[in-house]
Amino acid sequence: MIDFPLRTARLVLSPLAPDDREAFLAYRQDPEVARWQSWTPDYSAEQADALLAGQPAELVSEDGQWLQIGVRAQDGGLVGDVAVHSLADQPDTFEIGVTLASSHQGHGFAREAVRAVVGALFAKGAHRVMAQADARNLASARLFEALGFRHEARHRDADWFKGEWSTLDVWALLRSEWT
Template sequence: MLTFPILTERLELTPLTRADRDAFVAYRRLPEVARWQSWTPDYTEADADDLIALQPSSIESRSGRWLQIAVRHDGVLIGDVAVHAEAGQPDSYELGVTIAPASQGSGYATEALSALVDALFDAHGAHRVFAVTDARNEPVARLFRRLGFRHEGRNVAADWFKGEWTSVDTWAALRR
């Protein structure tokens, strides 16, 4: 089981709470953030309240659930990482990451995801951790390369996303 908080040199990771809502909604509403994500810039406080109220406090293998984890620097929410327990596969977890634009470029995404991946492998017994990203999102491709993830492939024009066919990349790391 993941144990919180997960602490790094600069960051604290804990499940997202109601206290995070306003900052969370503020960056989710930015078009440049929403572009690569499943939500749109009209993300509301009610959307955030529902997400926070319905999420688990931790993540269990095969649960099919997502856990949104706040990334805080000096106590301030600067983004979030997410982990999804694949329902059909034991010990397999999908990742997501969003860092507010004002905090991008400082290595926070690398630091947060690295700590989460370590916790999933070391403390949680994960077998496989992966991410599916829009092929046009070069910064996230560089992020997963930095983290040592293998590029497993590209599905060309395979995802109908926000009104257009997009290509998606899959990135993965296995427990060794």
């Protein structure tokens, strides 16, 4: 669905590959990065290998798979990834998430990368792109607001997450709203 690589002023985006393993594993094991993510800092090399080996060849509407798109600086170094999930029960509808290594946060890379991925999804016919984030994750809220996503819902104490109930915010954008 998306023609890779995607290029921005500072980044090159393409699906994660085996060469990304060490950098990917390093930020997945960082407690500050893992804080708002579904994994924990004890993320293993075996888990990384399985994720990298299980990547789909392409992103297909309604296949229900996740594709991890590596976010690389122009010099080739991995700074993070944008995860894209094709919803199995909704045509042309995708969920996204973004993860950056701690050392690359706060420089606008997430905004630049997500903008490129969302733009590519809409250019290829996506109808809707949505995201979910813990309501305490203020950086995610700022990111989605800055990109024009609409705050659609707040699900209070709806997610049992890392040993406690958490509140989820849902953000979404339609192709007709994308500029």
